[in-house]
Structure formats: C-alpha cells, structure tokens
Amino acid sequence: MSKGLKLTDILVTIIIALIFGAIYKLWGPLYGIVSTFGLQLEQLLYGMWFIAATVAYLIIRKPGVALLAELAAAHGEFIFGGEWGITTLIYGLGQGFFAEFIFASFRYQKYNMVTVSLAGLASGIVSLLIDVYYGYIGDLAMWNLLMLIGFRLIGAVIIAGVFAHFIVQALEKTGVTSLVRPATSVDYDALDQ
C-alpha cells in the first residue's frame, strides 16, 4: 500500500465531511432551541459534531481519515458562515485528533461499534477540556456540571458511536464502501481460490 492518503481517499473523506458539515450547520439552530430550556439537555445532541470522524473512518478505514474528516467538516461549517465561527475549527481539530488517537491505538485494525464509540467518547472528552477554557464550565454548579458531562458523553456514544456504526452498516449494503476501502487479506485470499 502506498504511503499516505490517495487523492481518492481525500476527496471522498472531504465529501463525507461536507455532508456532515451541512448537517452541523442545520444542527446549530436545533441545539440552540433545545439549550434555551437550560438543564443541559442540548448536550445529548452535541455528539452529532463528532460523527464525521467516525463515519469517515468506518467507510475508508485508513490512518488520518478521522482527523481530516472532522477538520473538513468544521471547515465546511466555517466557510459557509456557521454561527459559531472560528470556534468550530479549534474544536474540530481537537475532536478529530482524539478520535484519530483512539483508532491509532487499535492500529487501525478494528472497525466495530465499540471502537467508534470509544472514539466518540474521546472526542467528547476533548470538547469538555476545551470548554474548561472557552466556556468556563468548571464554574458551573456541581450538579449542573455533572449533567453536562454525563449528557454530552452519552450523546457522543449514541450518535458518533452507535448511529455511525449502523449508518455505515446500512451503507455497506449499497456497495459503495467497497469502492473506497483498501483491499484486505480476505480479498487476496478470495483471488487464490
């Protein structure tokens, strides 16, 4: 296998990311409406912002894809005038990096629901770390802070982990994933028979 990502991988990743970038843009107002109720319920929806990395990784299964996807999605939201502005880029970089770290720790060999859920969780944790500086969340009342952390991580696992897994599973039935995935040893064995 040649070193690094091929143009095909990059373009497909970016396209996937931009689709999610558009969803992120639509997600913003929804998140805003829910958040006016207070009580941190909007945090359950936050996981959507982590999904580009996990879906792109599950589809293409190569190193670097998760980070690129999350960055591209954030960039897409940014250049189309997302209401969070540059904030998205910083969060995107952190979230993509941590998701990538989880996939790397499995040596890019695991593509199951648990792995992507862990990646979602890692993205959630890094977003919380950035929030300590950006959102002063350390200064919230304790019960409120615990609700924020709990809801965000639950949302991250459900949306970026479980949903991403099922979406890609459904996508596999359409046959497009075989276009972009690298050949595996199973494929080579099939040739020998």
Added chain:
Amino acid sequence: MPFELSYRQTWLHKINPSFKFLLVIALFIYLIFVDNPNLMVNYAIGSVGLYFFFTGHPWKRLLLIALPFLLVFVTSSTSMIFFGEGEETLFNWGLVHITKESLFRGLHLGIRGMVFAILGVVFSLTTRPVLLFYSLMQQLKLKPKYAYSFMAAIRLLPIMLEELQTLRHALKVRGAVGGKGIRGFYEKIKAFAIPMLSQSIRRAHRIAIAMEAKRFLNVNNRTNYYQIGFSKFDVLLLLYFIGVGVLAQFASVNFPYFGIEDVRVIG
C-alpha cells in the same frame, strides 16, 4: 459562499487569505485568555465595526446574517447565568440560581461567543474559498491534493443540495413519516444519510480518478491560475487589530463599563 452574492469589493477582500486566516486564529487564542469583560466589550465593538462597515455587503443582508449571533449569545450564556456558582444571590427560583458572579460570567461568555462568530463571518464574507485554498497552497505549502480536493468538493455542494431537495420531495410524496423517539430519529437520519452518502461517494470516487489521471497530485513544477501575494492591506488589517487592542486596553482601564476586572474572580 456557495452562491455568488453581489457585494462591493473592499480592502478586506484584498487581504491575503492565509494571513487573514492565521490572524483570526491568533485572535481566537488570545481572546480565550481574556477574562476582563470591559476589554471583551471593546473587542466586540471593534469586530462589529469591521463587520458593518468594511465587508462591503448591503446592510439588509448584514442584519439578516447577524440574527443567529443572538442565538449564539443566548446559548453561550444561559447555562452559566442560571446555574453558575457564585456567592452574591440576585435571583433564586427552584434550580435556577442567578448570582452576580454567574451573571457576569455568563454575559462575558455570550459576548465572547459573539465576537468569535462575527470574526468568523467577516472572514467568510470577504474570502472566496478558491482563493483561500490557492493561498494555502502558495503561502502555507498545503499539498495540492488536499487543496484541490476541497475545491472540487465545494463545487459538488450545489449538486448535493439539489439531491437533498429531490430526496425530501420523494420521501414526502411517498408519505414516509418516521416513528417517534430515538428510533424515529435514527430512521430519519438514515433515510437522508444513506442515499446522500452513497451517491456522493460514488461521484467523488469518479471525480477523484479523473483528477488523478489529470495529474492533480503533482507537487513540483506546478503553475497556478491565481498568484496570491501580500499587499499593503495586510498591514492595514494588522494595524486595525493592534489599534483596537490598544484602544480596548486604554478604554477598559479609564472608562470601564462594569466594576469587574476578571469574571473568574469577583469579590
């Protein structure tokens, strides 16, 4: 922007996109560490000035684009105002406990969220994506395969939007209504995501192969349709922000709006 809007070219459009990008990122990192609300309000005034007077878009459009800023303000501030910790109680109703500290911290967060939003929109309103990627290639040595992938992907967006519209109509005409709760939510995502993703991946794959055949990967000896350099306007933007910074500092010391210098430590 995906659709060309008519606007007047201003000096902000002529700034080197990479420079503008790095400057906005630098401001972001700086502002994260600003805890003085007086200073933050002054920066907000500086950014709003740039937004309304120098982006070259008509007033009506600028006001329309500014509407979501209010949402940003509300979402960034409410949790902190209602549930933040603090000593001096202003209002108490059930779980809601507004204190002087949490109120100021919340307002500070709201204003900061708006400053970031405004700077981001100023950037996107005054930068053409194509020029941004050419500039990233030329000034920051971004690899062409990434830059051209982004540009190709942006060109594909209108097709994707059209597809989305078709899909919505198709689902509507067939009376596809999702269930309720988390399952219905998942089914709704699936109904849109699967066709959109599969179509787009196929198209992206085809285009990428064509681009590879046309040597879009080539790094060396590349000629560029757009040559992007620096100009006096880059210096002007830098001076603008230095000016805003100095004035903001001066005004926050001599004409403070609130008697608070650090929203993290009040008392």
